[in-house]
Amino acid sequence: MITLRNLTLRRGTKIVLDDATVTLQPGERIGLVGANGAGKSSLFALLAGRLQADRGDAEMPPTWRLSEVAQHLPETEQGATDFVLDGDLTLLKAREQLAAAEAAHDGLKMAEAHAALQDAGSFDARPRAQSLLLGLGFKVDQLDAPVNSFSGGWRMRLQLARTLINPAELMLLDEPTNHLDLDALVWLEGWLSRYPGTLLVISHDREFLDAITRVTLHLEHAKLTRWGGNYTTFETLRAQAQVLQQASFEKQQDRIKHLQHFIDRFKAKASKAKQAQSRVKALERMEKLAPVLAAADFAFEFREPANLPNPMLALSDLACGYGDTAIVRKIDRTVLAGQRIGILGANGQGKSTVVKTIARTMPPLSGSITEGKGLTIGYFAQQELDVLRPEEGPLAHMVRLAKEVSPQAREQELRDFLGQFRFTGDMVSQEVGSLSGGEKARLVLAMLVWQRPNLLLLDEPTNHLDLQTREALSIALNEFEGTVMLVSHDRALLREVCDEFWLVADGALKPFDGDLDDYQRWLNERAREEAKALRAAAAPAPSADDAPAASQREDRKAAAQARAKLADQTRPLRKEIEAIDKKLVQLGQEREGLEAELATGALDPGAIANCGRRLKVIADETDALELRWLELSEQIEAATAAAGL
Template sequence: MIRFQHISLMRGTKTLLENADATLNPGEKIGLIGANGAGKSSLFGMLRGELHADQGEIDFPSRWRLAYVAQETPALDRAAIEYAIDGDVHLRHLQQQLAEAESAPATAANGSLIAELHGALADADAYTVRSRAEQLLTGLGFTLDQMQLPVASFSGGWRMRLNLAQALMCPSDLLLLDEPTNHLDLDAIIWLEDWLKRYAGTLIIISHDRDFLDGVVNVILQIDEQKLKRYSGNYSAFERQRAAQLTLAQSMLEKQTRQRAHLQSFIDRFKAKATKARQAQSRIKALAKMEELAPLRAAAEFSFEFRDPVSAPNPLMVLDDVDAGYRIEDSKGTIGKKIVSGINFSLQSGQRIGLLGVNGAGKSTFIKTIAGDLPPLSGKLHTGKGLVIGYFAQHQVEMLWHDESPLWHLVKIAPDTREQELRNFLGSFNFPGNMVTSPIAPFSGGEKARLALALIVWQRPNLLLLDEPTNHLDLETREALTMALAQFEGTLVLVSHDRHLLRATTDQFMIVADGKLQPFDGDLDDYRDWLFKTKLVAKSLNAEPSPPAVSERRNAPADTPVADNSNRREQKRFEAQDRQRISALKKPVETRIKRLEEQLAKRNARKDELDAQLAAPEIYDAANKETLKTLLTEQAYCAKEIEQLEHEWLEQQEALEKIS
């Protein structure tokens, strides 16, 4: 277990922790929360041994293997999949030892060492490591081709995914994840959530994604008032417990205030009277002994609201057979690269749309097209008179002028407005005093994102296009954005990996997949099920998943009452279509199961042959050293391959049951 005992920690002149205690048990999945700057990352630094407490100690078993996500990624020429495998440091060390032993002159001792290393590599799952790395990288959004590209060819966000893959590849007893969802999209987050649920060690996560915390953790550790406070359950359970504690504390404070007022009143009235002097003195002592409860801190929760739009054209926008994509210059001139094609879409006033789709499907391309950042490659885009778009791009924070102040940014879009009015407006977004005129370069990511939101709110849009607006926001600001969007009177199109935000602010979903935009008939739980099912089936088909058609979801049950023969015939037609669909989904899985059973039979037969050869005493003679090494290697490889085939066979059987 992990014990924090009387921990005190200062960073500069700021006290982060003072005499803090907490105990975390093996196998628990802990969400570490607290205000920005409370000391969450510093606590991780202490667990990694990079920081040392000013007082107290942190105790956990020295034999525990620790894994965490590196914050820097060197621009290496090494292939992405090899970089991910490097996370298993023990395996790489064994491989290096084996390479050195095999290149050394042949001796009896060296032969024994090589045999031992092959056994150690088998125990370290060396023969399945590449397959495991491919599964990890696929879950995090990489294609097989991308896995062979050098690390240096990826952007910063994708390099962070590679660092996350390294941490997950490392066999560990304690896994530390600091904002692991920041650079992931929704499908990668859903995959990571499922992976972490199956993680067997102790897990500590810093995250501002409440749905992610709810899905993974069973303990919340809060840094509050320089103490560590432990709560059982997920984040929603923590909120309920915290609210109950605050209510109780407020009630106790009010009760004590009444008691003190009553005692003071008695003392004031009777301390000068001889007959009541003793009773008055008794109450003075009681008042002095009464431990004064600390008043609740004044609520400093951030909140804002969108101003009512000036007008509301209907429809706001119509896309007529639009192809969305990019124009690329090459030696032959300008060519168009289509990402989403054949878009026929009418955006009506008051719609609240959540946009779904796997990474790279074209969600951002579609948003940029309707925002006007990308002209359509073909087709027509018609906008309503009076349309005002508020667009928060995925990299909006990087697009701000970092050498300029919040006031400068606002003056740029409102040059005719009085400065005091602009200052008051920025103050409502928590930019007080000198902060209004200070360059934003040293601001935190959350403060810059808050400024970008303020600039959008000022423009009073009737159409909000938000592409991952929560990337830099803490829990408090995310909740403020959720509340503001829920009350927004205009039209909303939202791309976000924050499921709580999507659930609370949108009422319909559309999906971008296979180069098409179409309605998604379901909720986020349906999307999660579809994502896992179609990815699994697509793996068998070696093809990309296609989105479900509207008619494939929520079919009426077979015993639905029917009014007449035409309804009965229609019902039978739907049932036949459903059987055909299920049969089409089952066929590739059944084919794969049959092939796996054939491979298992062959590998088991070969392993029996190897076991028989290794049971013969003469194989261990010095003259047969090379043969023994070959047989041991093949035996280990065969055993691991059988284990992998059996695991995949079980997965395919489960997939077949789900389809049925």
């Protein structure tokens, strides 16, 4: 287990953990929540050994392995699968052990290294890595593509896969969903729900936390508190505790007031002096309860637009893309005043490209965008630095913006405005490049509010926002009188804000008839639809005489193509099943040999104990392999059914 005992941790002059005491049991799935800057990442650094406590103890089993996502973008020509495999530190160590033994021509060490490789699962390592990549949204033809050929978001997915493949008793995940679309996010939820080790995750995605966590650690004002249950349960229990605490505080204040009134009234009277003195002592002994000092929740609102053109936009035969390459074509849509539109689609389908084109940061490749008179666009870029200058401070950004939007604004007015977004004192002059992701996001929000837009284009606005700020954004968007077009993987925000959805897929943008649950079902049905389309693909029309034979040939051809595609998709799964079968045979033979040794009765007590321990390991490993075999078989059966074979 992990135990923090009376632990204090400082970062510079700031105390981020004050006398923290908490115990985490093996196998627990814990959500670590708190405002941005509260110290959550510092706690991760402490558990990972990068920071040392200033006081108190932090204990963890010394044999535990740890896995966490590296935050830097990898720069390498290495293939994607090999890059992920290098994240399996146990396997990597066994391979290095074998290479050293072979270089030294040491037969005994080579045998030990081969045993270590077998224990590390080298027999199915590559299929396991490719299964992770496919789950995170990579295509079959990308499995061996160079890491440098992927964009930043996809490289972070590679880092996540590299973390998931590492067999570890403790996994630390810091905002793992930031670069995932909805289908990959749901896959990750399923994978983590089966992870057998201890999981500690920082996330500001409410639905993600509810799906995978069963314990919540809340970090606030340097105090770490453990709560049972997922995030929604934590919110409920904490609200109830705050109500009780406030009621107890108010009741105690009434009691103190009554005692003090008695003391003040009778302390000078001889006949009541004894009673007054006893009340003084009672007042001194009373353990003072603190009032509920609820942190000032962040709140803001969008200013009322100067006008609301209707329609806002008319998109006619619009094509969006880069250079001469169109990613989304033939868009014919009208955007009306007051609409709340969520834009769905997998990464790489063109959601951000459409938004950038409407925001005027990319020119349309063809077609037209007709803007309503008086249209004012507020654009939140997925990468905040697209609209921020790293070397300037928040105040400099606002001064420059004010000159464009409202030249009469005074500096003090801008300082006061920034204070509403938690930029106070010297922070208004701090270089944006040194701000946290959440602070940059709040600055972009401040700049949007100042512009008084009537159309908001928001591309992943929640990536670096804490839960309180996300809630404030949701409330502000619901109160906003203009039009909202939102791209986000935050399902809670999409559910709360959007009343209709557009889907970007297969080079087209179309209305999506349904909600987010329907969208998830649509994703599950997509493979089946593609298989049906493949079988329906027609060759040149046959003559009337040979129509039946030609039809049969085309049916056989379509079926063969579907089988080939299915074989390609399931190859990593089948390879892993084949490797598991071989491993199960080896384990069965080893178990029979150990049982035969025990049956002889000739072993000493130490050898019997060793046999017993090894049999327990074999039984556990067999159970895990059989469970994995069933999971893989179910995945292959599902893929086969989807292909209609």
